[in-house]
Amino acid sequence: MPITRRDLLGGVGGLTAAAALQVGHADLLYAQSSSSAAGNTSGFPRKADFVIPAGLTYLNGAYTHPMPTAAAEAVRRNAESRARPGGMSDSSADLTRQVKEAFAALINAKPSEISFVPNTSTGENLVVNGLGIAGGRGNVVTDGLHFDGAILHLLELQRERGLDLRIVMPRDGRIELHDLERVIDRNTTLVEVSLVAMYNGFQHDLKAVCDLAHAHGAYVYADIVQAVGATPIDVRASGVDFCACSSFKWLMADFGLGFLYAREDLLERVVKRSQYGYHSTRSMTTHFLPYDPPSNTPFTWELGTDATAYFEVGSNAYAPMAALGSSLPYLQRLGVAAIEAHRQPLLERLRKEMPRLGYEAATPAGTRSALITFVVKDAAEVRRRLEKANINARLGPHFLRLSPSVYNDLADVDRLLEALS
Secondary structure, three states, X not given: OOOOHHHHHOOHHHHHHHHHOOOOHHHEXXXXXXXXXXXXXXXXXXXXXXXXXXXXEEOEOOOOOOOOHHHHHHHHHHHHHHOOOOOOOOOHHHHHHHHHHHHHHHHOOOHHHEEEEOOHHHHHHHHHHHOOXXXXXXXXXXXXXXOHHHHHHHHHHHHHHOOEXXXXXXXXXXXXXXXXXXXXXXXXXXEEEEOEOOOOOOEOOHHHHHHHXXXXXXXXXXEOOOOOOOOOOOHHHHOOOEEEEEOOOXXXXXXXXXXXXXXXXXXXXXXXXXXXXXXHEEXXXXXXXXXXXXXXXXXXXXXXXXXXXXXXXXXXXXXXXXXXXXXXXXXXXXXXXXXXXXXXXXXXXXXXXXXXXXXXXXXXXXXXXXXXXXXXOOHHHHHHHHHHHOEEOEEOOOEEEEEOOOOOOHHHHHHHHHHHO
């Protein structure tokens, strides 16, 4: 079944989200429960931490995750600061450092291995370009459940530059390790996967993929946008070489800023710089302006050696960074493992009950990611039922993707089941 990004961006979720933007302050539901009262940092569901329109059941965190109220307030304060001359100038360096440190801690990396990127796709492009793959070096292995934008990038390199591209197709909603093993060889430069597939939530055994790739001298890039913040990730334990994400999904921040992780021992030795800007340098000095130190050249500079210097070019987006300055500590307080555990009963209820209503699961049994997808025969009828019940979920041409989060409970699942029954 071909799934395009347009399919994923369309559907009932987009309609409901657009309607939600039009609600007034008086219509907002600040749901309170004993388990999510102010000051409790571990109880679920966390309904009081979010602003949810009254009557809306939101099961679509994999599309865009709402910001916690505190993160939205941080963005508002950032906007107020920017409205004043020189706003953010005194605090931006501290915020940058703190956000990178918090993200590094979330995935067990060093802050020096983290750079900002505007989105996940930019991270993937930087890795591919830095490895020289665009020039035709070696083959690349990926799979049919990988993010379609990344697959498109590789397909265009195949078409335009003759890249040896090998795409492993899913069996019963999963990518089998032995199928990857059949196509990875000593000429493989890179194995590209999505740790959690956006279509059905299939989750790779990342360590097994990395062990397989490394045994053949290949490197591994993982798209972690549907995992980080919702699924525990340890880059050291898995051995992954590169990974990237945006922050508007399970990191609970906003569009326009994400992260690229690159193992520090691979910088320059394996992955090269493919772009340059002022973040590339430790220092840059002029030698032609009044009182400049003399030199036989008008400029001298020293390139930096951390991930920032390799992959960042110019100014970063401070509004989403402000959101991350709040949402990342929030995730640390809750604990990603606790978030994962909270949603399992919800996913199990869906897996058990949806087939009884005629919806076959497209997500493999045993999957613990935040996404579960069901095959839909009559999307128009499902759309009608979801809209009538004011349920926001991702509805494609022939699939329904549900992605509960920290603010959901079994009552939300039951509303969905009642709407579809």
